Amino acid sequence: xxxxxxxxxHKRIYKxxxxxxxxxxxxxxxxxxxxxxxIADNSKQYAIGxxxxxMLLTAPPNLQIESGQIEKHxxxxxxxxxxxxxxxxxxxxxxxxxxxxxxxSIAKKLSDFYKLDIEYEIDSKTLNKVYGYIGAEQHLMxxxxxxxxxxxQTSEEAEKFMSSGLAPGRGAWGYFANSKDSLTQKDIDRExxxxxxxxxxxxxxxxxxxxxxxxxxxxxxxxxxxHNGKAxxxxxxxxxxxxxxxxxxxxxxxxxxxLERFDGSIRGPVLxxxxxxxxDKVPLGPIETN
Amino acid sequence: xxxxxxxxIFSVEPVHEKFASLELNESEKSELLExxxxxxxxAVIDVVLSELDEDRKKEFLHILVVKGDNxxxxxxxxxxxxxxxxxxxxxxxxxxxxxLKDLEE
Numbered sequence: 001x002x003x004x005x006x007x008x009x010h011k012r013i014y015k016x017x018x019x020x021x022x023x024x025x026x027x028x029x030x031x032x033x034x035x036x037x038x039i040a041d042n043s044k045q046y047a048i049g050x051x052x053x054x055m056l057l058t059a060p061p062n063l064q065i066e067s068g069q070i071e072k073h074x075x076x077x078x079x080x081x082x083x084x085x086x087x088x089x090x091x092x093x094x095x096x097x098x099x100x101x102x103x104x105s106i107a108k109k110l111s112d113f114y115k116l117d118i119e120y121e122i123d124s125k126t127l128n129k130v131y132g133y134i135g136a137e138q139h140l141m142x143x144x145x146x147x148x149x150x151x152x153q154t155s156e157e158a159e160k161f162m163s164s165g166l167a168p169g170r171g172a173w174g175y176f177a178n179s180k181d182s183l184t185q186k187d188i189d190r191e192x193x194x195x196x197x198x199x200x201x202x203x204x205x206x207x208x209x210x211x212x213x214x215x216x217x218x219x220x221x222x223x224x225x226x227h228n229g230k231a232x233x234x235x236x237x238x239x240x241x242x243x244x245x246x247x248x249x250x251x252x253x254x255x256x257x258x259l260e261r262f263d264g265s266i267r268g269p270v271l272x273x274x275x276x277x278x279x280d281k282v283p284l285g286p287i288e289t290n
Numbered sequence: 291x292x293x294x295x296x297x298x299i300f301s302v303e304p305v306h307e308k309f310a311s312l313e314l315n316e317s318e319k320s321e322l323l324e325x326x327x328x329x330x331x332x333a334v335i336d337v338v339l340s341e342l343d344e345d346r347k348k349e350f351l352h353i354l355v356v357k358g359d360n361x362x363x364x365x366x367x368x369x370x371x372x373x374x375x376x377x378x379x380x381x382x383x384x385x386x387x388x389x390l391k392d393l394e395e
Binding site for chain 1: 340
């Protein structure tokens with residue numbers, strides 16, 4: 001076996017079984033949520049003593065769990081389980097729009113969990129939904145002349161994300177930077193972690209277009225997959241998807257990958273709420289807990 | 291590392307034997323083995339919890355998680371689930387077989 005084919009062989013098997021691992025983990029957490037939540041609640045006091053058992057349920061692949069790391073992994077798993085379990089009773093059994101009370105409860109839960117100011121409404125402005133089906137978006141051109149060849153900073157990024165393609169047009173707000181030379185890390189992050197939302201369906205949008213456009217442009221949001229607790233801080237980087245698609249928002253390739261959400265028949269819903277961050281302190285990207 | 295309450299009912303020796311014939315380094319083997327065990331573990335936990343009512347589920351998880359007592363956990367499973375060993379093997383064996391099949395390809 002050549003070194004290349006050996007690497008491909010390992011990668012192929014690893015990828016398949018990691019995917020199975022994640023799917024089974026999610027199924028287990030969903031199917032036996034009440035009992036797992038109960039034990040998480042009641043074992044917290046045991047900390048290390050409970051680690052062995054709970055780690056058996058999470059067993060992160062390719063991580064050698066040394067004794068010093070165990071508590072860290074346990075804590076992460078614990079909180080993760082809490083979020084999934086705590087959101088479950090706040091969400092309707094069958095998908096529908098959330099009521100104001102439900103939005104408030106979820107915003108409070110997320111605020112408490114992430115220690116951030118999470119809102120579904122700021123300055124009386126809100127989106128058409130805060131809970132919707134997410135679809136996959138393409139990468140956006142960050143500056144005039146940005147191509148797939150210039151878009152990725154590392155070969156690893158290119159390998160992971162190039163297949164998602166580059167949208168032929170610009171995003172709703174135009175280019176992120178005027179030129180390659182003026183592109184900043186902030187611009188790069190904004191494109192990497194963006195969502196497209198149906199700004200055009202926001203209440204009162206059509207009568208206050210300029211005001212709403214300015215409000216939504218790069219507005220910081222938290223997107224959460226309520227079924228696995230994965231969350232990412234993003235900006236509104238584009239408008240869409242069209243109503244006829246049946247999708248309510250779109251995520252950049254990086255966002256979709258982190259949330260472990262997919263397009264097509266297996267698409268699923270996410271929560272997306274504003275982060276009130278006037279001083280721009282909350283970094284974009286995957287978030288665990290604060 | 292992989293000592294679980296059900297470890298005594300099956301063996302992954304065929305996987306180790308297969309590994310010996312493959313040109314994978316130790317780290318790669320370890321990663322794959324860990325994934326195999328985690329998949330088996332989820333399957334086992336699912337079988338056990340699916341066989342128990344809500345109160346028994348909590349009782350079992352308490353033994354497993356809080357007490358961390360593998361022997362007691364296995365005793366609980368045998369006491370509360372009819373034909374437990376076969377039920378668990380019926381979920382474990384296909385996973386090991388599929389894993390071996392993937393290593394063959």
